């Protein structure tokens with residue numbers, strides 16, 4: 001986690017994802033790391049101009065859908081696709097003590113706490129267990145870099161862990177439960 005706004009990046013405000021959680025989990029299966037994506041990631045990293053264009057596309061898409069701030073180490077698969085970096089305190093392991101009984105953000109009371117949104121989305125899609133995973137501290141050197149390239153290159157493998165340290169990845173099992181939102 002980090003407690004400062006990043007250079008060139010506006011101070012975070014809670015963002016409500018525009019993509020339903022079910023659709024986001026489905027999209028993840030399309031983008032799941034494999035040898036082809038790994039080769040693409042290596043190719044992009046050897047060509048700075050292409051890498052910049054690719055990263056700009058990622059930024060545009062994820063900013064529109066999730067309020068992404070390009071931390072470069074994406075927590076979305078473990079947070080029901082709710083970006084924790086849009087929390088004004090940028091908390092990656094659950095809400096602060098200031099969240100109101102109605103689930104409102106302490107800093108922006110007109111907005112829902114991103115962690116309340118994450119819990120709701122995880123519960124509705126059968127992924128509540130993902131929120132038990134412990135997010136490790138963010139490497140601030142990765143801000144502005146492509147989280148997709150980092151993921152495909154295997155750099156996200158230790159981004160989070162289970163309480164016992166033996167479950168480094170969240171379940172991406174098929175979703176279940178009632179209607180998405």
Ligand code: SF4
Nearest residue numbers: 068069071074075083
């Ligand atoms: S890359 Fe970082 S800032 Fe962007 S959606 Fe993922 S967690 Fe949020």
